[in-house]
Amino acid sequence: xxxxNEHHLAIKGSYLFSDIAKRVKAFGEANPSAKLIxxxxxxxxxxxxxxxxxxxxxxxAEMGRAETFRGYPPETGFTFLTELIAAHDYAPRGxxxxxxxxxxxxxxxxDSANIGEIFxxxxxxxxxxxxxxxxxxxxVMAGRAGRATENGRYERIVYLPATAENGFNPALPxxxxxxxxxxxxNNPTGAVLGQDALKRWVDYARREGALILYDAAYESYIRDxxxxxxxxxxxxxxxxAIELRSFSKTAGFTGVRCAYTVVPKACMGRSAAGEAVSLHxxxxxxxxxxxxxxxxxxxxxxxxxxxxxxxxxxxxxxxFYLENARIIREGVAGTGLAVYGGTNxxxxxxxxxxxxxxxxxxxxLLNEAHVVSTPGAGFGPSGEGYLxxxxxxxxxxxxxxVERIKTRIRL
Amino acid sequence: xxxxNEHHLAIKGSYLFSDIAKRVKAFGEANPSAKLIxxxxxxxxxxxxxxxxxxxxxxxAEMGRAETFRGYPPETGFTFLTELIAAHDYAPRGxxxxxxxxxxxxxxxxDSANIGEIFxxxxxxxxxxxxxxxxxxxxVMAGRAGRATENGRYERIVYLPATAENGFNPALPxxxxxxxxxxxxNNPTGAVLGQDALKRWVDYARREGALILYDAAYESYIRDxxxxxxxxxxxxxxxxAIELRSFSKTAGFTGVRCAYTVVPKACMGRSAAGEAVSLHxxxxxxxxxxxxxxxxxxxxxxxxxxxxxxxxxxxxxxxFYLENARIIREGVAGTGLAVYGGTNxxxxxxxxxxxxxxxxxxxxLLNEAHVVSTPGAGFGPSGEGYLxxxxxxxxxxxxxxVERIKTRIRL
Numbered sequence: 138x139x140x141x142n143e144h145h146l147a148i149k150g151s152y153l154f155s156d157i158a159k160r161v162k163a164f165g166e167a168n169p170s171a172k173l174i175x176x177x178x179x180x181x182x183x184x185x186x187x188x189x190x191x192x193x194x195x196x197x198a199e200m201g202r203a204e205t206f207r208g209y210p211p212e213t214g215f216t217f218l219t220e221l222i223a224a225h226d227y228a229p230r231g232x233x234x235x236x237x238x239x240x241x242x243x244x245x246x247x248d249s250a251n252i253g254e255i256f257x258x259x260x261x262x263x264x265x266x267x268x269x270x271x272x273x274x275x276x277v278m279a280g281r282a283g284r285a286t287e288n289g290r291y292e293r294i295v296y297l298p299a300t301a302e303n304g305f306n307p308a309l310p311x312x313x314x315x316x317x318x319x320x321x322x323n324n325p326t327g328a329v330l331g332q333d334a335l336k337r338w339v340d341y342a343r344r345e346g347a348l349i350l351y352d353a354a355y356e357s358y359i360r361d362x363x364x365x366x367x368x369x370x371x372x373x374x375x376x377x378a379i380e381l382r383s384f385s386k387t388a389g390f391t392g393v394r395c396a397y398t399v400v401p402k403a404c405m406g407r408s409a410a411g412e413a414v415s416l417h418x419x420x421x422x423x424x425x426x427x428x429x430x431x432x433x434x435x436x437x438x439x440x441x442x443x444x445x446x447x448x449x450x451x452x453x454x455x456x457f458y459l460e461n462a463r464i465i466r467e468g469v470a471g472t473g474l475a476v477y478g479g480t481n482x483x484x485x486x487x488x489x490x491x492x493x494x495x496x497x498x499x500x501x502l503l504n505e506a507h508v509v510s511t512p513g514a515g516f517g518p519s520g521e522g523y524l525x526x527x528x529x530x531x532x533x534x535x536x537x538x539v540e541r542i543k544t545r546i547r548l
Numbered sequence: 549x550x551x552x553n554e555h556h557l558a559i560k561g562s563y564l565f566s567d568i569a570k571r572v573k574a575f576g577e578a579n580p581s582a583k584l585i586x587x588x589x590x591x592x593x594x595x596x597x598x599x600x601x602x603x604x605x606x607x608x609a610e611m612g613r614a615e616t617f618r619g620y621p622p623e624t625g626f627t628f629l630t631e632l633i634a635a636h637d638y639a640p641r642g643x644x645x646x647x648x649x650x651x652x653x654x655x656x657x658x659d660s661a662n663i664g665e666i667f668x669x670x671x672x673x674x675x676x677x678x679x680x681x682x683x684x685x686x687x688v689m690a691g692r693a694g695r696a697t698e699n700g701r702y703e704r705i706v707y708l709p710a711t712a713e714n715g716f717n718p719a720l721p722x723x724x725x726x727x728x729x730x731x732x733x734n735n736p737t738g739a740v741l742g743q744d745a746l747k748r749w750v751d752y753a754r755r756e757g758a759l760i761l762y763d764a765a766y767e768s769y770i771r772d773x774x775x776x777x778x779x780x781x782x783x784x785x786x787x788x789a790i791e792l793r794s795f796s797k798t799a800g801f802t803g804v805r806c807a808y809t810v811v812p813k814a815c816m817g818r819s820a821a822g823e824a825v826s827l828h829x830x831x832x833x834x835x836x837x838x839x840x841x842x843x844x845x846x847x848x849x850x851x852x853x854x855x856x857x858x859x860x861x862x863x864x865x866x867x868f869y870l871e872n873a874r875i876i877r878e879g880v881a882g883t884g885l886a887v888y889g890g891t892n893x894x895x896x897x898x899x900x901x902x903x904x905x906x907x908x909x910x911x912x913l914l915n916e917a918h919v920v921s922t923p924g925a926g927f928g929p930s931g932e933g934y935l936x937x938x939x940x941x942x943x944x945x946x947x948x949x950v951e952r953i954k955t956r957i958r959l
Contacts, residue, residue, distance in 0.1 A: 138757050138759070138816050138818040138824065139667055139668070139671050139727055139757070139758065139759045139817050139818070140667065140668035140671055140726065140817065140818060140820065141666055141667060141668060141817035141818065141819060141825045141827070141830060142666055142667055142668055142830075143668065145665070145666055145833065145834065148837075180619035180620050181619055182617065182619065183614065183617070184611065184612050184614045184617040185608075185611045185612050185617070187612065189612075190608055190609065190612035193608045193845070194605055194608050197604045197608060198601065200595065200596045200803065200804065201595050201596050201598065201600075202595050203593075206595040206596070206803070207803040208592055208593065208803050209591050209802045209803060210803055210805075243654050243805075243840070243842075244840040246838070246839070246840045247838060247839055250837060250839075254553060254556070254689070255552055255553055255556055256550055256551065256552060256553055257551035257552060257553055257554065258553075260550050260551055271838070274837045275837060275838060278837065278838075315550035315551065316550055346549050346550070347550065348550045391620045391840075392617070392618040392619050392620060392621055392843065393611065393844075393845065394654075394840065394841070394842065394843045405549050406549050406550050406551065406552035407549040407550070407551060407552065408551075408552060408554065408557060409551065409554055413549065414552045414557065416552070419556055422556065423556065426661060426682065426685045426686060426689065427657070427662065427682070427686060427689075428655070428657070428658055429654070429658060429802075430805070431654075432803065432804050432805045432843070432846060433803045434804065434845065434846075435843060435845075435846075
């Protein structure tokens with residue numbers, strides 16, 4: 138039998154979502170008539186915008202005719218899409234990117250997991266705690282995490298706690314790190330970074346020779362014009378940051394699958410011999426060798442999100458979820474609980490009262506309000522004492538859930 | 549600047565397709581009125597089957613309605629598709645697979661490149677030479693190849709020459725190897741393996757404790773009922789083989805993007821401590837962590853290829869390409885050149901005459917017949933002295949190309 142990759146055996150089983158499923162199942166069996174409302178999952182529920190539906194219908198029809206059939210797409214994306222991205226998502230914010238600096242992929246999860254491949258296993262990574270688990274798990278698989286410790290962390294990863302005490306704006310690492318994963322608007326806390334806070338990170342990276350992997354999957358939820366939509370709004374960021382984005386939460390593409398990653402040509406790494414190496418060239422080679430591009434049909438759908446009609450429809454969906462976020466935020470705050478996020482972000486981060494654990498409040502919400510949430514402890518040790526609620530439900534269910542929390546929960 | 553992955557720097561630039569593009573461009577500039585015919589690229593040209601088009605149109609419409617909208621797909625595929633695959637592609641050949649042993653992905657290239665992640669870097673790999681370059685390049689990137697040698701190979705990879713002299717049926721490795729990449733019907737030689745020849749490999753793997761990565765992307769081109777369509781037709785293969793398949797060349801999905809990989813639950817690797825480790829569990833974890841599944845729309849299109857109407861239409865397309873293959877094979881053989889493959893396979897492998905090099909015959913075809921081919925040397929040292937032609941063109945262009953080769957080429 139061939140030897141397996143030991144690093145893949147080093148992942149601590151995350152039982153978060155299966156634990157949730159088990160408790161929900163047990164509750165359902167004990168309370169068969171209870172009507173559960175799920176505010177735990179970060180998945181969208183609104184249908185695709187009509188402009189996107191029409192564009193994909195047309196693209197499917199094109200693929201069914203000999204004259205317009207298309208075979209292999211370019212591995213890094215069609216220029217009809219990368220040009221739209223550069224023109225709509227970056228140029229209006231004063232950021233100049235060429236279409237070749239934008240790599241189309243099937244998902245932000247895929248990209249955030251794969252991007253680590255181009256870096257040396259010795260690189261030290263830093264993550265904000267609580268954290269989107271893929272950043273950590275993919276680095277465990279790459280052999281970059283070291284041993285698991287008893288407190289739910291890994292030895293070689295630098296954790297940067299983000300809690301109410303520091304306003305969810307973590308301190309800079311107290312030692313040298315090579316790669317820093319940042320996600321703003323943040324999953325799970327809903328925190329955002331203003332110009333100065335983001336500049337602090339870019340300055341750190343420039344000073345330390347570090348690289349920022351900036352996950353901006355939720356940027357379309359930013360409505361405050363003073364908050365940067367892209368890290369490249371900070372001067373010098375193109376030399377020290379790769380930005381990851383997705384159509385999942387913007388255009389409702391969780392079931393459609395399209396995302397993109399920006400690797401500016403100015404971004405450099407170094408070889409063992411100390412020579413500068415273009416990260417753009419490395420990522421291009423990685424994607425050309427191990428990926429065959431995103432379906433023409435899907436890329437046409439993504440492109441339609443930039444048409445005047447598509448932009449309007451997509452914005453309406455995001456507005457809808459933001460209104461849900463407001464309803465949750467204000468409703469839950471009305472119960473006396475401390476609530477964070479939910480402004481310029483689809484996630485609401487609730488502090489548990491009186492030293493209650495994440496799972497205790499989860500159980501209270503489940504048993505007393507029949508509302509499913511996500512315990513903060515599932516996102517890392519600093520998530521203990523918090524709970525995540527999401528704004529992606531229907532209006533009716535969101536209003537009903539908040540009403541139940543307000544009237545049924547005894548804190 | 550962060551240290552980069554040195555293994556990614558170790559890849560020898562493959563200039564095959566850019567070299568071809570350069571020569572074609574130069575030819576076009578010197579001969580602006582020449583009508584080029586491209587028989588070099590392994591990409592399909594026939595439109596999608598009407599049943600598939602209809603299924604994807606319906607799926608797009610479903611995604612546009614709130615009642616039928618779907619978010620994240622299961623990371624390993626919808627059971628509506630994995631059940632169809634088990635029932636249609638395996639059960640009729642006497643192979644019992646459960647739907648969970650079938651993992652849906654966005655492409656065979658992706659899977660053949662990613663599957664190596666679950667194995668230790670120390671594993672010794674064997675490839676048939678000539679070879680589909682992704683097997684080699686992905687292993688170079690994983691640090692499994694060692695240094696490049698002057699003869700166009702890598703030090704730690706075991707190459708198994710497949711030439712006319714051994715009937716394109718390579719000898720077993722003369723030393724222990726851990727992973728063996730086999731592709732049948734073969735790209736680029738068009739060779740197929742009968743029951744006995746395939747059994748020899750399964751027996752070797754069982755004896756040596758090796759694992760076979762069996763790329764069956766072209767299995768739908770097999771029309772001889774005596775030739776195995778899947779490696780699992782060989783007894784005991786489920787313990788020693790992972791099979792990769794794709795809808796690309798079957799249902800014309802090169803631009804649609806859907807494939808699948810079978811990892812039987814009986815397939816085991818071993819840990820450093822010598823314990824047996826389920827490869828199914830490892831691949832499940834890898835896919836769940838680093839991939840978010842294939843679009844619902846695309847999977848509905850793939851499922852439609854199994855409807856009675858879809859099966860008939862897909863078979864007609866494959867028949868069409870097989871007829872092209874026959875035209876090329878017989879036509880080129882009529883010129884006195886030795887021709888291999890092209891029966892039960894979409895690739896025709898042409899031997900260059902009188903010790904001519906691959907590139908010499910390439911140039912002759914380009915300059916004298918205005919036909920673009922692929923020089924065999926681009927697939928590995930044992931491809932030198934051969935040329936690949938593909939059956940994926942239109943009928944008119946295929947007939948015309950063969951006519952030109954017959955009448956214009958002076959050998």
